[in-house]
Amino acid sequence: MKTINGSRYIPFITLSLSEPKQRIWITLSGCNFNCKGCFSGARDTVGVPMTVDGLINWVEKSSRTYKDNIGPLEEAIITGGEPTLDKDFLRDLVLNLKMRVGVKHITLSTNGFLLDREFVNDLKDLGLNEVKLDLKAYNDAIHKWYTGMSNRPVLKAVRNLYNGKLDFRVETVLMPKIVDVAEIEQIASFLALIDPKIKYKVVKFAPGEAREKVTRRPSDVEIQLAVNSASTYLLNVAGGKACVHAATEPRAEGTKKWVRVYPDMKTETIIAKPGGFEVS
Numbered sequence: 001m002k003t004i005n006g007s008r009y010i011p012f013i014t015l016s017l018s019e020p021k022q023r024i025w026i027t028l029s030g031c032n033f034n035c036k037g038c039f040s041g042a043r044d045t046v047g048v049p050m051t052v053d054g055l056i057n058w059v060e061k062s063s064r065t066y067k068d069n070i071g072p073l074e075e076a077i078i079t080g081g082e083p084t085l086d087k088d089f090l091r092d093l094v095l096n097l098k099m100r101v102g103v104k105h106i107t108l109s110t111n112g113f114l115l116d117r118e119f120v121n122d123l124k125d126l127g128l129n130e131v132k133l134d135l136k137a138y139n140d141a142i143h144k145w146y147t148g149m150s151n152r153p154v155l156k157a158v159r160n161l162y163n164g165k166l167d168f169r170v171e172t173v174l175m176p177k178i179v180d181v182a183e184i185e186q187i188a189s190f191l192a193l194i195d196p197k198i199k200y201k202v203v204k205f206a207p208g209e210a211r212e213k214v215t216r217r218p219s220d221v222e223i224q225l226a227v228n229s230a231s232t233y234l235l236n237v238a239g240g241k242a243c244v245h246a247a248t249e250p251r252a253e254g255t256k257k258w259v260r261v262y263p264d265m266k267t268e269t270i271i272a273k274p275g276g277f278e279v280s
């Protein structure tokens with residue numbers, strides 16, 4: 001999917017409200033994958049079309065509204081949907097977040113399919129600090145069945161990130177009887193051939209949030225087995241929940257809070273609760 005007139009559809013942006021360091025999640029909608037277990041409402045083209053300039057104005061206005069409580073905007077996570085669909089838009093967004101807004105740390109969350117060598121180098125030069133790359137499966141038949149696309153460009157993207165010296169980590173969702181420990185082991189072995197220090201995380205499939213409940217939620221024991229298996233190849237392996245930063249950190253009830261800001265500046269508050277989130 002390409003954008004219209006240099007715009008991308010954006011449903012909302014999300015700001016952290018409970019940390020000394022202010023973070024923002026920028027959700028760009030639309031995706032080139034069709035994952036059966038997709039948990040993102042932004043896979044479809046939802047929201048309103050926005051240019052980078054319009055988006056940056058919205059980010060600055062939203063950030064200013066909460067600045068007194070939580071300090072200046074320090075970190076941005078660009079997510080989706082799939083943020084790489086329009087390369088020029090993403091290049092421009094990274095540059096503007098860095099130079100105009102002054103964001104110190106920018107993370108891109110991506111399925112990696114479009115991360116060719118030139119694009120990786122461009123993003124690094126423009127100020128991108130980190131990439132979280134989802135590698136859904138090593139077996140291409142499983143990958144095609146699950147996403148509708150080959151994993152070959154994604155495997156190449158791992159090498160591009162490594163060769164481009166852009167900080168990155170790889171995540172895989174453990175899906176019992178689909179992407180099992182044997183798949184995790186293959187991925188870990190592939191990553192270790194590049195560098196055993198590559199950061200790798202195994203996360204739980206969450207059927208409650210998935211479009212198709214293709215399998216069940218793995219147990220903590222299964223996650224640990226997968227982590228142990230990957231750790232025989234890699235030095236930095238973790239297991240946990242699938243979310244960049246926020247939900248991966250320990251939280252007590254009510255202590256983590258975010259505000260979701262819509263294009264018309266209407267807001268929703270999200271509070272972490274055991275087993276989920278309360279939206280008001």
Ligand code: SF4
Pocket residue numbers: 031032033034035037038039040042043080081082111
């Ligand atoms: S890559 Fe992400 S957003 Fe796209 S379909 Fe897969 S899970 Fe959904």
